[in-house]
Amino acid sequence: MTQAQRRGTGFTTVRIHRNATALLLAGSLMGLAGCSDSDPKASPSAPSQRPTATPTASPNSTADAEEAAVLAAYTQSWKAQTEAYAKASSAGTGLRKTTTLRALGLIEKDLTTMRKAGQVTTGKPAIHPRDPKVTDGDIPKATLTDCVDTTKWTLIDKASKKEVPLPSTRLVKYISTAKLEKWGAKWMVTELTAQTQPC
Template sequence: MTARLMRWTGLCAAVPLVLALTGCGGGDDGAKPSAAPPAASSPTPAGSTSADPDASEKTAVLASYTAMWTEQMKAYRKADAKGTDLERYVTAEALGQFRNDLDRMKQAGTVVRGDLAHDDTKVTAVDMDAQTPTATVQDCMDISKWQTYSTKKDQALPMPSAQPRRYVATATAEKWEDGWIITTFTPDGAQAC
């Protein structure tokens, strides 16, 4: 299935802010998602009906979104994507830009410590009739327990005072042959949650 690759501008804007990195590299390393995301939860039991005909698709989108963040946090904690399954959940362009951000973290000698919380994460739109089905995820990102740590200085770096600790982020996804793939992530630091 052919799917358009979209710029991962939101992540590139968020990573420098949160991780004290600079710039947003382009780059498409040509990687392609290699396997399907986790399967959606068990189907609705026989004899019952779902009020939402897209409920199983929404569950699958959220599973891919959650898995993407799990793999990203593994990579951020060591400034290296090796040993993660990130390529299973994002487009090739996004993966290339993500790897560029990790390279900048390595050069700066920074890693992430702490936890990133997600509150009220939900799928706000699904279009299963599109040539390539799409979905939109809205998330409330909470970075209050997330810190940038300098491995060179052996200390936590202060977060910029203007950096909001809780803000809305939106992701888009496409359903490819292998499952739902996250194509964009856009934080909105001006929209608190």
């Protein structure tokens, strides 16, 4: 992540502070940006680094099925981002299966910065995607809003395993919006935008 809020990505929701390569988010993929209170559901990650997502209702119509597919694609994208930031590399994470090249480019910038600084993340973000809006067309599109909680998502020095200090003014829980498109039978994240407002 960069010190500025990430625009037009995927996931990344992670943003790295320019001087300390501190996470703010990717996205991205990730972002250790947000407001102050912590989510009890956000716990240190298991090896899978899967972000915590709010459960959704079972689909009972075509519209509900599409909304559920959008939420599943978004959650999968975050899972892949979280895995990538945990090793500062997208290799073997499945990011390309869930995120378009435009969105992936911003995540890869973050990952390059992290590798150069010798940093990775531990733990995982808690995501709470809601209200997907799906529109038909030649290429169906969807948007959704999320409250990303990075309380338990930590940037560390890979060698020392010590936490990297982040700006005290950063948001720890923040509102994020995502755009997706349906490519064939599959929903892909085309853009992730972290807002400056807390949730």
